[in-house]
Amino acid sequence: MRMRLTGCLFLLAALASCGGNKGEEKNAKSDSTAKVTQPVPGGPFKMDSSKRYIYLTWDDAPQPPGTNICKQIFQQQGVKATFFMVGMHQFDPRRKRIVDSLRNAYPQFLIANHSYTHGFQNNYKHFYTHVDSALKDFSKAQEELKVPLKIVRLPGNNSWVGKGEIRGPKSTLAVCKGLDSLGYKVIGWDIEWQFKGGSTPVQGADEMVRMVNAKFDNETSNEENTIVILAHDRMFAKPQYADSLTKFIATLKQDPRNVFETIDHYPLVQRK
Template sequence: MFAACGGKDNKDNKADTTKVVVAPPSGPGTPIKIDSSKRYIYLTWDDAPQPPGTNISKAIFHEQGVKATFFMVGMHQFDHRRKMIVDSVRNAYPEFLLANHSYTHGFRNNYRQFYSHADSAVADFQKAQDELKVPVKIIRLPGNNNWVFKGEINGPKIPREVCKRLDSLGYSVVGWDVEWRFKGNSTPIQSATQLAQEVNDKLDNFTSFTPNTVVILAHDRMFAPAQYADSLRRFITILKQDPRNVFETIDHYPLIQQQK
């Protein structure tokens, strides 16, 4: 809002010198207060930038009024159009958050080779951090559902040495509770209703990694076809029907906030 100024009908003909001070928006990684009566849902989309799926997902999230996190791959930012997508996500905080999904996606899906060479794997993540200008030290490992917070490492053993090194460098590593799986050419397997039920089961049965939270993994490219974009809309609409559900970016995950 702007302060009003004296107009022609102002008999004193004095300008209003009242100043409106607007606090700058909090930057990525700034902790928020967690409401214990709410259930926090983290939409985390992997492998961006992948047009048109990334753009379509962004548009749906914006239309639905929900926050989301895009874990991006450095080597996918190879032309001007894709760099613009990366910039658009980075600049859209607090609606969207840009996070790190490595530079080469685990040596182009060669995960065993990638994680068996810890030095080069860590360098790969750091290259992505620099080239994508990732504003937070939050990583998702390609191909592995690992969680790392303050020295606590959970998940498959193969990336363990890489996890230790990332932890020593101050990174959080985030896995997922529910995956929107796909088959063939990135065709979603579960319907919107089925996936919403999986989310509710995790929350109701306290089987997610952290109680009252669910981290959902999907991939941008899955939602390029119109029919699957509609499924994404439907999925979010179902979850929004429960007033307890709050959509947040992954920098506001409770265990990450505790590291601040």
């Protein structure tokens, strides 16, 4: 009798052990399934030659309420965009929260570097002739804004830099060479949504769409099948201009060839 009881106990223990292992296996599988790889800025990106890539790049953030309004429109429309930030514009807790929210919203949004002082507060001649100071200005913005990648846009100048490839006005050449030696990529623009009076958009939505289509059709952009659009956050603070931005994006989305991407997926940036 004693032997039978002992045998039963061993059997029960073995069954319990098997059941426990199955449960552990199941939990391990659940844990591995739950792990989702989060995209990181600058990861490899394969372009589709049948598509037209549009890069919405907005300058001078953070500039509330314009920055927040643009962000909301991009979210509502489900498109990606890049905000080129100015370090000195992050001067209070509210603006720091805006920067943090955009930095943490990748892959929909990417933040990039637009200098700390915006070219010594628009004193471009002085900025570009004092190369060491200009480079320090970009480095300060990079650090204080916690910009994830070395991607910059020059204040007030349309220049392109990527691993020894430099294009732009002679006035920026020395700074471009310095940025290139430090491993930065410099992004210019193909089309500008212009403004007057400090913040009022010049072109309407329909005209901007025509400009985009013409640029693609004429193949005159900086890179094949791509268009970099420059605008400024503050331009869309008023409802009528916010509506114009919404219409612009909604119209472009009607063409299935159009894809909106962040600037880390631009060919010049992707080239190593």
